[in-house]
Amino acid sequence: MxxxxxxxxxxxxxxxxxxxxxxxxxxxxxxxxxxxxxxxxxxxxxxxxxxxxxxxxxxxxxxxxxxxxxxxxxxxxxxxxxxxxxxxxxxxxxxxxxxxxxxxxxxxxxxxxxxxxxxxxxxxxxxxxxxxxxxxxxxxxxxxxxxxxxxxxxxxxxxxxGIPGATGRAALQASRTRRLAGQLTAVAAASIAVIGANRDPYHPLAARGDDVLGAELTRLRDLAGPEPDPRSLQAPVSFRVAGHVIAHVRRSLDQLEAAVDRAFDGVNDSPAYLDGEFIGTAGFHGIDLAAHCDHLTAALAHAAEVSTARLHRLLDPAVTGLSAQLAHEPGPQAGLVAVHKRAVATSHAFRRLTLPSAISTAETSNGQEDVQSFSWEAVGVLGEAVRLTREVTACELLAVHQAFALSKRPIPGGLHELLRAVANVVPPIEADRPFGEDLTRLLESVV
Structure with missing residues (x-):
């Protein structure tokens, strides 16, 4: 380079x-x-x-x-x-x-x-x-x-x-979140497709005045493929709001990337040598970066909770028309109910990360430093938020994989690559087994 x-x-x-x-x-x-x-x-x-x-x-x-x-x-x-x-x-x-x-x-x-x-x-x-x-x-x-x-x-x-470390780490997490946003879209679209959800909520006309939302709705609609006869006039809310939820993640990500650029392009040093003189600066404070890390963390937390809710609905025969809990033989087998429980626990842990990092004042250095933004801590929390979002997404993706296998529905063309990648690491689910191993393989190679 x-x-x-x-x-x-x-x-x-x-x-x-x-x-x-x-x-x-x-x-x-x-x-x-x-x-x-x-x-x-x-x-x-x-x-x-x-x-x-x-x-x-x-x-x-x-x-x-x-x-x-x-x-x-x-x-x-x-x-x-x-x-x-x-x-x-x-x-x-x-x-x-x-x-x-x-x-x-x-x-x-x-x-x-x-x-x-x-x-x-x-x-x-x-x-x-x-x-x-x-x-x-x-x-x-x-x-x-x-x-x-x-x-x-x-x-x-x-x-x-300055804050070069938090800025560099934030740039890295932003790059990871950019990829993750694509996974969120694809997995949500697969859930929409496998339950045969009504496509009205994803119509681009419903995004008037919001280009980010319009692009997200178009992606969901394209990936989910042609609408079959919908099972109901309205799918559960967790399916209908997918576009708005992921658009908010993408918008928050755009704002963090802009904050990273401002941090790198601005004056970071102190004292900085500017126009021939040494000038003491406050480029160390990092509130812009911390606030946008916090914002993206909250957006990912909401996306993880909505994904967890969709996963729960995928286990419900009234929503999917499939066997209870996506079990191959309901009753003798528990199916994927424990996969949802893992997602619930992950979402619960996520909520504890959403307290804004910068809401804390503390004095150090005999009062010379009497406020802090904790941007280093904020980007660390964002990294954990990315990890937890991936974990919940893997749980939903495993359920989607099983739902398609049980439904015999054709997989829309835009989802072939994703679900083929899942099938390469997840054997057919015909009986209960340690599904944590399947989730680990998904996290290592797909999500």
Missing amino acids: LITEPSDLDPASTEPITIGRPLLDHLASIRSAVLDALASGGPVYGVNTGMGALSKHRLTDDEQRVHQRNLLLGRAVGGPPWLPADEARAVLIGRLRTFLTGDAGVSVELIQQLVAVINSGRRPAIPASGAGSAGEIIPLAHAFGSLDLDLGPKEGIALLA
């Missing part, structure tokens, strides 16, 4: 990174100007002063030589559980991308060291939670303090500044 401008760098990509020479030359010129400005001896926060409540303390030349490394060592107070490797990579890429704007004024050598670490596959142990400060100093101290990086003036504080 050749990077010629910061926006080329995608935290969700796994390709090796190369920074183009013109961009490196531009960054080298900024670094030269930064070093000249620092040589003037004026106070620059975190460079020739202490941090936080100790910012009034001026550092001697000897103290400055060890200060940048000390900034990382003393703040690495986190512990397990650690981020998975792909999220740790996203943190490193997020930091690298903010450096490429030039605001931090770090050296080309440090940038090339970060590129080498990312491309090497080495992943530092970064705590998944416990940021506990304005910004994300604690996880960033773990991300970079354990790496063998040569640090020059201002480079330690630059590694700790």
Whole structure:
């Protein structure tokens, strides 16, 4: 992946990174100007002063030589559980991308060291939670303090500044949610098709003034295929509102992606070197990113609850015209009733994630930091929300697979690929068995 401008760098990509020479030359010129400005001896926060409540303390030349490394060592107070490797990579890429704007004024050598670490596959142990400060100093101290990086003036504080980790992780979760939204649409359409639901609720004319909803209704209608004689004038609400629910997920996702772009394109460093001077900023606060992570988490929670409700209806002969609980032999066999129970438990756990992360104020650093947005925590909750949504979706998909097998209905063309993928990992269900194993295979290879 050749990077010629910061926006080329995608935290969700796994390709090796190369920074183009013109961009490196531009960054080298900024670094030269930064070093000249620092040589003037004026106070620059975190460079020739202490941090936080100790910012009034001026550092001697000897103290400055060890200060940048000390900034990382003393703040690495986190512990397990650690981020998975792909999220740790996203943190490193997020930091690298903010450096490429030039605001931090770090050296080309440090940038090339970060590129080498990312491309090497080495992943530092970064705590998944416990940021506990304005910004994300604690996880960033773990991300970079354990790496063998040569640090020059201002480079330690630059590694700790802003919210690059939450932004990189949010970009990764947004990419996962984009794929998940397609799965939500396909599974809902399959449920609509297998019960022979009336297609009126998915008519594009019902989306007047809402292009996102209109596109979603069209997708559902196309995937569900031609309408047979409907079993009833109205399907249960959980089927009828599928378009609105998934459109809301997609809209929330669009808004999060816009917030990610704003976080990456805005001023993340503090003090930032802007137009020839050092300016202290509040780019560490991250309320925009935290709020949109929370918004998408709530949208996914609603989607999971609606999916759980549809799954329950798929077990009801009055809705499907099929055997009770989709059992091959109802009575001697329980069918998929316990699969629904797992989805219920997952949805219940999901509800506890929907408290907004930013609704919490706490003082640290002797009152120097007296409010926080907890954007690091918010994106962690979003990652868990994506996982739980996938789990519920797999439960509904297993029921759809069995319903089609029992109904002998033809599978609409748009759903062939999805249901073929299910059939490749889920053997025919002719008797009760440990369905958790089927769900695990679906999560590993389909959903």
